């Protein structure tokens with residue numbers, strides 16, 4: 001049984017059209033899933049505590065955030081991604097990682113401390129006991145900070161991006177298709193897919209409609225494009241600042257080719273030679289999930305369309321698609 | 330014969346299509362709230378039109394001449410069709 005907490009305060013049954021109904025439900029869901037003032041405070045305190053411990057321990061460093069915390073696209077319970085950058089660029093050294101980790105342990109503020117030194121990107125993992133927030137600390141890598149900056153500029157200029165990204169994140173998370181280590185779709189890839197979709201959409205690029213008034217249709221059409229129509233075999237997605245959003249034929253860009261013929265390629269806007277979704281080897285299941293979401297949503301629309309307003313009371317359009325598994329908020 | 334009979338029965342009077350009945354018409358959900366108050370002449374001249382099927386610029390995937398790559402049929406049409414542009418730009 002799905003929990004449809006977000007419908008609680010609204011009765012949408014009097015809205016005339018199906019798109020209106022879906023739109024309002026999306027707005028409700030987004031405000032439901034968005035962090036409360038207390039959660040934001042808790043997160044900021046957690047970051048500031050850890051950041052000041054690190055800069056006291058290593059006065060030559062600066063601590064930055066990247067990932068979903070830095071772009072305000074995080075869901076309840078998401079990790080905080082931090083990166084320590086120093087003047088001499090020497091903090092990724094194994095002995096330095098262990099030195100910092102034992103200094104952090106001594107404060108007694110953190111649990112589950114773990115140094116992962118052998119990984120391609122060495123990190124320290126830990127949990128802030130007070131806020132229960134999980135934190136990953138990486139070292140000397142600035143590409144995440146750059147990416148966060150770029151995404152923030154996209155969010156400012158692109159109406160609807162935040163709402164659609166949050167919904168698709170929840171959608172993929174509930175199906176365990178959001179973990180890059182398991183072949184899922186990562187946060188940056190999701191953002192690029194939505195950003196590209198919004199920029200190429202005929203009605204939006206011709207400024208015929210506003211995204212925020214048509215979120216429901218756009219959500220269905222996102223699932224329609226990437227679940228039913230997009231040519232994953234031959235086309236790469238490009239979100240470059242110079243070129244604007246476009247598609248690229250994979251055959252002309254050998255660096256964007258995927259291991260299997262059916263694979264997702266998204267050109268890294270900060271490094272054109274890099275495919276940011278190369279770890280997403282489970283694109284077949286992701287495509288199936290998108291196409292299933294299209295079916296579920298449109299079927300629900302067809303079912304609700306002939307009903308009376310009274311019959312629509314308490315009915316959800318998004319519920320089957322989102323499958324929100326968290327707690328009531 | 331059975332086939333043609335069934336085909337004749339499928340008809341949508343909302344959009345004049347023979348691919349679906351009117352209770353499954355995409356217009357039920359694909360009806361945008363249009364807020365284009367400004368003069369159509371002000372519309373941007375350079376549009377981001379790219380094909381989801383062949384990646385070329387200048388047409389949308391629904392209108393592509395090449396063989397469709399996706400195995401999922403697109404009988405009802407999608408958002409990425411020239412028909413979805415404002416009249417003056419089609």
Ligand SMILES: [Zn+2]
Pocket residue numbers: 341342343344345346349350351353354355356
């Ligand atoms: Zn129809």
Ligand SMILES: [Zn+2]
Pocket residue numbers: 380381382383384385388389390392393394395
């Ligand atoms: Zn084409």
